Amino acid sequence: MKRFVLGLLAATALSGAAVAQEDFSPALLFDLGGKFDKSFNEMAYTGAERFKEETGIEYVEFEISNDAQREQALRRFAERGHNPIVMAGFTWVEYLNKVAPEYPDVDFTIIDDKVEQPNVRSVTFKEQEGSYLVGILAAMASETGTVGFVGGMEVPLIGKFECGYVGGVKAADPDATVIRNYTGDTPSAWNDPTKGGEITRTQIDQGADVIYHAAGGTGVGVLQAAADAGKLGIGVDSNQNGMHPGSVLTSMVKKVDVAVYESFMDAKNGEFTYGVQNVGLAEDAVGYALDEHNESLITDEMKAAVEEAKAKIIAGEIEVHNYLDDNSCPYW
Amino acid sequence: MEAFDTLIAVLDSTVRLSVPLLFAALAGLYSERSGVFDIGLEGKMLAGAFAAGAAAAVTGSAWAGLAAAVVVSVFFALAHGFASITHRGNQIVSGVAINFIAAGSTIILGQAWFSQGGRTPLLSAEGRFNALHLPFADAMRDIPIVGPIYSELLSGHSLLVYLAFLLVPFTWWALFRTRFGLRLRAVGENPAAVDTAGISVAWLRYRAVICTGVLTGLAGTYLALAQNAGFVKDMTAGRGFIALAALIFAKWKPVPVMFACLLFGFLDAFAIRIQGTPLPVIGRVPVQLMQALPYILTVVLLAGFIGRAIPPRAGGVPYVKER
Numbered sequence: 001m002k003r004f005v006l007g008l009l010a011a012t013a014l015s016g017a018a019v020a021q022e023d024f025s026p027a028l029l030f031d032l033g034g035k036f037d038k039s040f041n042e043m044a045y046t047g048a049e050r051f052k053e054e055t056g057i058e059y060v061e062f063e064i065s066n067d068a069q070r071e072q073a074l075r076r077f078a079e080r081g082h083n084p085i086v087m088a089g090f091t092w093v094e095y096l097n098k099v100a101p102e103y104p105d106v107d108f109t110i111i112d113d114k115v116e117q118p119n120v121r122s123v124t125f126k127e128q129e130g131s132y133l134v135g136i137l138a139a140m141a142s143e144t145g146t147v148g149f150v151g152g153m154e155v156p157l158i159g160k161f162e163c164g165y166v167g168g169v170k171a172a173d174p175d176a177t178v179i180r181n182y183t184g185d186t187p188s189a190w191n192d193p194t195k196g197g198e199i200t201r202t203q204i205d206q207g208a209d210v211i212y213h214a215a216g217g218t219g220v221g222v223l224q225a226a227a228d229a230g231k232l233g234i235g236v237d238s239n240q241n242g243m244h245p246g247s248v249l250t251s252m253v254k255k256v257d258v259a260v261y262e263s264f265m266d267a268k269n270g271e272f273t274y275g276v277q278n279v280g281l282a283e284d285a286v287g288y289a290l291d292e293h294n295e296s297l298i299t300d301e302m303k304a305a306v307e308e309a310k311a312k313i314i315a316g317e318i319e320v321h322n323y324l325d326d327n328s329c330p331y332w
Numbered sequence: 333m334e335a336f337d338t339l340i341a342v343l344d345s346t347v348r349l350s351v352p353l354l355f356a357a358l359a360g361l362y363s364e365r366s367g368v369f370d371i372g373l374e375g376k377m378l379a380g381a382f383a384a385g386a387a388a389a390v391t392g393s394a395w396a397g398l399a400a401a402v403v404v405s406v407f408f409a410l411a412h413g414f415a416s417i418t419h420r421g422n423q424i425v426s427g428v429a430i431n432f433i434a435a436g437s438t439i440i441l442g443q444a445w446f447s448q449g450g451r452t453p454l455l456s457a458e459g460r461f462n463a464l465h466l467p468f469a470d471a472m473r474d475i476p477i478v479g480p481i482y483s484e485l486l487s488g489h490s491l492l493v494y495l496a497f498l499l500v501p502f503t504w505w506a507l508f509r510t511r512f513g514l515r516l517r518a519v520g521e522n523p524a525a526v527d528t529a530g531i532s533v534a535w536l537r538y539r540a541v542i543c544t545g546v547l548t549g550l551a552g553t554y555l556a557l558a559q560n561a562g563f564v565k566d567m568t569a570g571r572g573f574i575a576l577a578a579l580i581f582a583k584w585k586p587v588p589v590m591f592a593c594l595l596f597g598f599l600d601a602f603a604i605r606i607q608g609t610p611l612p613v614i615g616r617v618p619v620q621l622m623q624a625l626p627y628i629l630t631v632v633l634l635a636g637f638i639g640r641a642i643p644p645r646a647g648g649v650p651y652v653k654e655r
Contacts, residue, residue: 034565036449181607185620192569194559195600198349202604205341217564224454224561243454 026051026264027082028061029073031089033190033216035063039237040216040256044088044111046238047257051264059264067187070095078103084267086260087111090157096120107272109263111256112157114276121273123259126280127157128164128320129313130252131212133281133288133306134234135168138210139176140302141232141249146177148208150199150222152215153189154182156324161214161236161252163329164320170331171318172305178332179203183218193221200225200233210234210249223248232297241293249297251289258285282314340480342601347489348559350597351496352377352551352568356575357582357589358496358503359547363409365507365584366540367520367646369423372412372430373548374572380405380552382438385452385563386445388459388556397459397557402549408434409545410538417537420650431572439565450565452556461490461558490558492550499547503586516540520644523651533651551575577630583641596626 028048030041041063048059060082062073074095077085083106087096090113100108100117107119114122138147149165151158166178181199183189196218200211204226211226212234213219219236220243226233227247235241235251242248259279266272279285288306290298312318321330356373363370383404388397408430415426439450446452469487472479507513515536519526523533555571556563578596582588603622633641 034449036443036451038451042449181604184623188566188569191564191566193564193567194352194555195569195604197559198345198601199604201348202341202345202601205344220451220454220562220564221560 023081024057024268025082026057026059026267027077027085028059028260029070029077029085029087029092030061030063031087031091032064032066032187035061037190037217038240038243039219039235040254041088043238043254043256044086044260047260048086048264050257051261055265055268057264057268067091071099074099075102078106083107084109084263084272086263088256088260090155107263107267107274109259111259118274121263122276123263124276124278125254125256125286126278126320126322127160127214127252127254127286128167128322129280130254130286130288131161131164131214132168132171132313132318132320133310134212134250134252135165135170136172136306136309137168137250137288137298137302138165138212138232138234139169139172140299140305141297142173142176142208142210144207144209145173145175146179146207146209148200148203148211149178149180150196150203150211150213150215150219151180151182152184152218153187154185156327158182158214159323159327159329161212163323163331165212166329167320167331168309171309177207179206179208180332183215190216190218192218193224196221197225201229204229204231212236212252214252235289239289239291241289241291245293246296248294250294253287253289255285280313281310336477337480338605340484342598342605344485344488345601345604346594346598347485347493348597349600350593351493352554352559352571353575353578353593353596354496354500354590355492355547355551355554356572357578357593358499358586359544359551360576360579361503361507361584361586361589362516362540362543362547364579364647365520365644366516366537367523367644367649367651368413368416368537368541369648370412370427370541370544371424371573371576372408372427372434373544373575374568374570375427375431375434376405376408376545376548377552377555377572378431378438378566378568379408379434380549381556381567382434382442382452382552382563383549384553385455385556386442388455389446389453389562392456392459394459394461394557398461398550398553401553401556402546405549405552406542406545409541409548413538413541416650417534417541420652423648423650435566438563442563442565450563452563455557455561459557460561461492461553463488463490464494490554492554492558495550496554497590500586500590507586512539517644519651520646523646527651527653537651548572574626577626580641580643581630581633584644595629599625 035041035045086109088111093113096115100120109121111123169176183195200222210232213222214236223233227244232249234249237254240251360373380401384397384401387400412426415421416423442450466487469483473483519536527533578592582592
């Protein structure tokens, strides 16, 4: 059967480029939290949409609703000849490790973690660098000297955000206090805005006036509660400044869309590469968002400080600690 | 003094967190006391939250959201009633079905109507139940002890919070001091006796599940329009089940239900507050333990360590007139 399919593929490849283009069918798999989480998954979606717009090639996608669907979805897409298959989220690791060797002809991309298989491209982001920058902004915008952090599910990946953020805050204001909370330890922690809002209110009660979230859908509640209380929130992954103009200080942007877009594009052009891509400020893959919604909140002084730190990180003068290296953080 | 302020802040948070539990647990109380078990509280709450978010987004009015939430929740409650009262189906199966239908349909409809991935658009202040400030709240703030209790703890909640706590004495009165309440309890204990007295068992139970629908609608409205500014998929996050646990924990009695909900809310608020900070004597408490505590307490209760939780005798059993 496989040989038959390969034969068919070869035949279509011979019959002209236009047909080959139609057969090219990339696939995108989202993580729990869903396509429109206004955050991580939505960025992946944006990247795929951009590819579709530019090339006119349709892609297939799947939003899982529980972990049991992961392996099944991967196999199904590989079975049906979708190539490349891009998946967003670190939870895919163990499933991809299992499935990738069975389909050596299919190219996979995993975003947010590493899978060491010959046919896999792993894209990881230096979230700590972007978080460091928004940490500097948070500390400078804070009037109370206390800022907050709300994480989603308690996993090491979010530790990267947390650690970089604390590092940035302490760099700008060594005496600042950072109140850190996680929403929970089950995947529902990515989708519980009520709890996120309550955590934010608690942090505000404790004196925090700038709160950074790395909590997916839960963050909707964090930004809402901060805006309701007249405090500042900081968005994550996507540019969330526009959700509450004037009440979102900035967003730690993580260009998941570029990772998805490039995977699709490279595969289309036959330039797909494998191995680990660890991208950060230098590659412009993470950063802080500045637009019409928050320009009045960021003073020239803040902008100068954050640009200076950015230059230093890119030059290697400042090295922001990566939480995943040793599962600990020197800043707290 | 600082410890006192912290306590007030935690209690304030407790009130906010326990309100959805209280609405849902009282909702379950009506249904279960009449002999219809309801594990579909979660689903009805979710459907209510979605209806509230959607209607408020379209009309811009919080009251329209509330009305839509109640209508939709009552509809789901009647569906549960139709399956388990009229057709004498398994109440647990029907409840589970309600949960699944609510979880799926809210996302599908939300996506179809608003194209935001099952989310409803963020609401402005007019579309929400905002915090009410009781009279003199600001003036009394500086009075020691009483001031913070009044201006922080009692004032500054949304209308629905006050309604939830008023419903506790109301429910007690309705169940234990009215003819309707007496019959409702009787139909949950011994429906044959009620039937013999010439009262329709089915109609009584239908009225009970309608009450459940109204209250779960309020619970959903509170989540979507008071605590948040719109519906987000799966936003109930298991609160319907915690409410069920509270109901069992409180042995199906209205006033203990309130205390059980406050206790569970307090555990949640306390867990948020102490996360990451070591406590004196005990040291660092794992947050996981605090989150599991409501369930652990309920299991301990069910195992018979803290008194006994005896459900209504006819609970879960469809009424058959003649064999």
